[in-house]
Amino acid sequence: MRYLRLLWTFFRVGAMGELAYRANFFVQLLESLLELGTAIAGLAVIFTYTENLGGWKPDEVLALLGVFFLVGGAIRFMIQPSMEQLIESVRDGTLDFTFAKPESAQVLVSMQRVDIWKLIDVGLGIGVLAVALGRLGAHVSTAQALTFAATLLAGGVIAYSFWMILATSAFWFVRVENILMIFQSMYEAGRWPVSIYPGWLRVALTFIVPVAFAVTVPAEALAGKLTWRTLIGAWAFAAGLFILAHLFWRAGTRRYSGASA
Amino acid sequence: MRGLVELYVQQFKTSLASMLQYRAALVIWLIGHVLDPLIYLVVWSAVSRSRGGSVGAYGTAEFAAYFIVLMLVNHATYTWIMYEYEYRVRHGTLSFALLRPVHPIHSDIADNISSKVVTLPLILAAAAVLALVFRPVFHPVPWAVAAFAPALLLAFVLRFLMEWMLALAAFWTTRVSAINQAYFIAMLFLSGQMAPLALLPRPLQLIADALPFRWTTSFPVELLLGRVDFPLALAGIGVQIAWLLLFLVLLRLVWRAGVRVYSAVGA
Numbered sequence: 001m002r003y004l005r006l007l008w009t010f011f012r013v014g015a016m017g018e019l020a021y022r023a024n025f026f027v028q029l030l031e032s033l034l035e036l037g038t039a040i041a042g043l044a045v046i047f048t049y050t051e052n053l054g055g056w057k058p059d060e061v062l063a064l065l066g067v068f069f070l071v072g073g074a075i076r077f078m079i080q081p082s083m084e085q086l087i088e089s090v091r092d093g094t095l096d097f098t099f100a101k102p103e104s105a106q107v108l109v110s111m112q113r114v115d116i117w118k119l120i121d122v123g124l125g126i127g128v129l130a131v132a133l134g135r136l137g138a139h140v141s142t143a144q145a146l147t148f149a150a151t152l153l154a155g156g157v158i159a160y161s162f163w164m165i166l167a168t169s170a171f172w173f174v175r176v177e178n179i180l181m182i183f184q185s186m187y188e189a190g191r192w193p194v195s196i197y198p199g200w201l202r203v204a205l206t207f208i209v210p211v212a213f214a215v216t217v218p219a220e221a222l223a224g225k226l227t228w229r230t231l232i233g234a235w236a237f238a239a240g241l242f243i244l245a246h247l248f249w250r251a252g253t254r255r256y257s258g259a260s261a
Numbered sequence: 262m263r264g265l266v267e268l269y270v271q272q273f274k275t276s277l278a279s280m281l282q283y284r285a286a287l288v289i290w291l292i293g294h295v296l297d298p299l300i301y302l303v304v305w306s307a308v309s310r311s312r313g314g315s316v317g318a319y320g321t322a323e324f325a326a327y328f329i330v331l332m333l334v335n336h337a338t339y340t341w342i343m344y345e346y347e348y349r350v351r352h353g354t355l356s357f358a359l360l361r362p363v364h365p366i367h368s369d370i371a372d373n374i375s376s377k378v379v380t381l382p383l384i385l386a387a388a389a390v391l392a393l394v395f396r397p398v399f400h401p402v403p404w405a406v407a408a409f410a411p412a413l414l415l416a417f418v419l420r421f422l423m424e425w426m427l428a429l430a431a432f433w434t435t436r437v438s439a440i441n442q443a444y445f446i447a448m449l450f451l452s453g454q455m456a457p458l459a460l461l462p463r464p465l466q467l468i469a470d471a472l473p474f475r476w477t478t479s480f481p482v483e484l485l486l487g488r489v490d491f492p493l494a495l496a497g498i499g500v501q502i503a504w505l506l507l508f509l510v511l512l513r514l515v516w517r518a519g520v521r522v523y524s525a526v527g528a
Contacts, residue, residue, distance in 0.1 A: 027436055027438075027439055030439055031438065031439055031442055034439075034442055034443065034446060035442070038446050038449065038450075041450070042449075042455055045455070045456060045460070045461060045462070046304060046305075046308055046456075048462070049308050049312065049316050049460070050308045050311045050312055051311075052311045053304070053307050053308065053311065054307050178285055178286055178289045179289075181289050181293070182289055182292055185292060185293040185296050185297075186292075186296065188296065188297075188300065189296065189300055192300065192303070192304055196303055196304060196306075196307040197303055198303070198394065201299075201303070
């Protein structure tokens with residue numbers, strides 16, 4: 001509960017900062033719409049030749065695209081800006097101030113910066129998802145909706161933990177912005193069903209850069225393709241990665257000596 | 262002329278030294294540039310499998326050949342100048358380049374070529390790995406392979422001039438990201454990045470013929486793969502030269518106008 005209030009405060013601060021630059025809203029909207037339009041046009045070209053991409057129907061791939069936007073927007077809304085800030089503050093020593101605050105430092109660094117305009121992507125993703133589900137005519141059962149929410153949450157935890165592990169490597173290597181860029185380019189692969197990738201790449205996209213859990217698995221839940229094994233596997237993986245991220249954070253902070261102090 | 266040669270030699274030396282300092286960044290760059298064609302190769306392979314092995318004139322092995330050659334041609338013609346210029350103008354570092362007695366484009370050309378020399382072994386290794394995994398099939402035509410060299414060179418110069426000119430938009434606006442994005446979308450569809458142009462709807466193909474984008478990448482790719490007949494190859498090289506001349510003239514005008522608007526902020 002306290003964390004929710006903290007989150008709300010950070011959100012308000014981020015919003016106040018950005019609302020001074022309202023034109024950014026339209027720039028972001030334009031860019032997001034262009035990106036979405038490009039993705040849909042690409043799908044249109046591909047689906048003039050086939051009705052089945054790795055076992056997925058056109059509208060199911062559209063739903064996948066919706067989840068891709070939704071999750072990507074959520075990551076860029078809070079996880080990515082906060083982690084970039086963390087890397088920055090490890091380098092210049094401003095992390096000192098975070099430790100001085102009477103709150104769990106890991107919680108603070110994880111939500112310290114929000115980019116409110118990225119909520120546009122979240123909104124567009126939900127919109128695409130709604131359209132895709134409408135076209136599928138899928139009567140989404142309560143069970144499906146619940147498993148979707150559960151896998152989406154697991155995917156969020158996995159994405160957060162993965163970014164956290166990457167960002168905490170700054171305690172050892174200092175300059176790690178480049179590592180974050182790898183994740184961004186790998187995330188692009190998640191806009192397609194992971195089932196089309198050759199085995200070695202599928203493994204990499206599932207466990208090394210866990211795009212599959214963040215995007216494909218929730219979409220599978222909505223399309224009714226999800227097995228119990230995947231659901232349990234996703235949660236086990238999320239729990240394991242979350243603990244690992246916490247261990248990384250603890251080891252890293254113990255190493256941190258405060259460059260500015 | 263001798264002065265220019267000496268200038269390039271010096272510029273190569275300094276940019277090679279600085280490229281080798283940022284090896285990690287080069288590897289990251291490589292991952293991005295292998296991943297894009299790899300993803301579309303995988304997607305089209307899946308499409309072709311679902312149709313029993315081929316889409317139009319492309320079978321699974323031909324897709325592999327197309328996207329691997331595309332990756333190499335992209336490596337040869339790629340620039341990152343648009344990101345660079347925004348920074349230069351916003352931070353005022355362009356002022357120093359303007360003080361030098363030669364046109365700033367020369368140091369950019371030297372930078373571009375030396376970074377590619379450094380990364381060439383990496384991209385060739387990536388191409389070899391992709392070839393082992395995806396088993397491409399080539400049907401080389403001797404004259405077309407010979408014509409590939411000038412076509413690639415023209416493609417490089419053309420793309421360089423086009424993107425350098427686009428980068429100059431930074432003189433007039435600080436929001437270049439939307440402009441860049443529009444450009445990348447045009448490149449994605451019209452230069453054969455997401456699919457061989459022959460697979461796009463007919464109207465898009467006609468647009469692609471009329472605009473400069475395809476002449477910077479997909480034309481040399483298709484030439485090397487033996488998918489262009491002789492008259493079309495000649496016409497293509499002619500179109501490349503025409504665009505190149507046009508961009509040379511435009512670049513002069515835009516550069517002059519841009520430098521006049523530029524008012525070094527923060528230098």
